[in-house]
Amino acid sequence: MRSPISENDIVTILPLQLVSIREVSDDFSMTFFKVDKEMFLDIMSGLGKITPDFFFYMRKNFLYSVNDVDRNRFLGFCRTIDLRGSNDDPVFLRETILHLLRIYYWDFYVLFQQTTSAKKRPFVNTNKENIAMRFAMLVGEHHKTRWEVAFYADKLCISPVYLTKVVLEVNGQSAHEMIADYVVIEIKTLLRDARLDIKAVARRAGFANQSSLSRFFRLHTGMSPTEYRRTIHVTR
Template identity: 40%
Template sequence: MKYLPLTSYPSNNQSALIIYCLGGRAKITVHEDVHWIQPEELIILLPGQFVSFSEPSEDFLTVTMVISASLFSDALSGVPRFSPHFFFYMRSHYWYPQSERDVPRMYNYLGMIKDKVTSQDIYRRELIIHLLRYLYLELFNAYQKESTLMTARRDTRKEELANKFFGLIMKHFKENKDVAFYADKLCITSKYLTMVIKETSGKSAKDWIVEYIILEIKALLKNTSLNIQEIAIKTNFANQSSLGRFFRKHTGMSLSQYRMSNLE
């Protein structure tokens, strides 16, 4: 595959992707982290990340697997207590150069998944889930070794709430901007949710909601086919004025200033 199923402007990725570069190079941006994909490099993208893809070389070629959000969720469901910090970690730890020893192993692994996808096995989905779970467990294992955020004692109940909160944000941030909505979904108070998210992530629940909204607005502004009114509708603002005030408050720029700065 030469062109990945991604846009040239940042967009909220709804699927998980496993990308293995066979040759050439291309630019990928995850949130604000920019990386040039190289040959024999593995790229792991998760649902809910803001991703853009551009400038592939003539010889750019990959093996790419698109994993639905439901399949991704099933793969993680058997993994005990993924920390919410793992998803922050994956914003900048999504590319993995493969050593000479790793390359044949990676070809074998991708081949196993491909064989199961095209097979008629009764338990085909379950086998694919287990293969994907193996990869995500390897990533989580690396995260646990490297992360300085891990502590000897963790409140797993709070981490579980944080995981559910971030899952809800990814689904509802466009139409629901109030902490109370998410607290109600989790059957807790807004005050308690704010405290838990601040404790587990270092930022408040409101800050995380705002971050996802701002990233979405920026992504839409980079799509020059959309006018401001259309962007206001897509992000569930009452009108252009309320969208503009919100954006300026959190970025210090007007909508037109940001759009022009990305066209230069």
């Protein structure tokens, strides 16, 4: 999909979404921020139940033309992130930035819900995109208990090999990686609840015990659940 970018356009590219700039004018400039996949998953873990179809909508609707008021609002948002990043206490900085970025993505989610409610039609068109979205919806429903690609392929009445191929082609990551991402978001969401001990988090996330949870979480995030919890419940 080719889209010209003009003055007052806001472009939002999701992790693993590939883009390229073919040519630029002499007067082209942009203000931007970027987040890595780990931070993106942290952002999503604090937004509640974001439905999977939102991400498919965002992939197709990555460019918005806004008026001067909304442009200045976005530039002010970027300045706020820059200011907080330069002046905030380092102990609390990461969580501060995460909360600001959640506002940005939440605004897009609200717009998505309003747009889909008004149009009353899905945004997924091709057969492969439909398979990928149905897979994502199933993962959102069953990821606490089922991690096998074969389970989801059976639900979709296709082979695991074809499902893996389609998901990789549409999303840029494998079916196994998508399932793991959903589980990681679920764990991070639970870890944000200080009332739950790690054993309770493991149980609610569908793990047999605390050890298996810790192994999985460290494999996919590089830290233990306890270490991650320290980054979100910061104290001196």
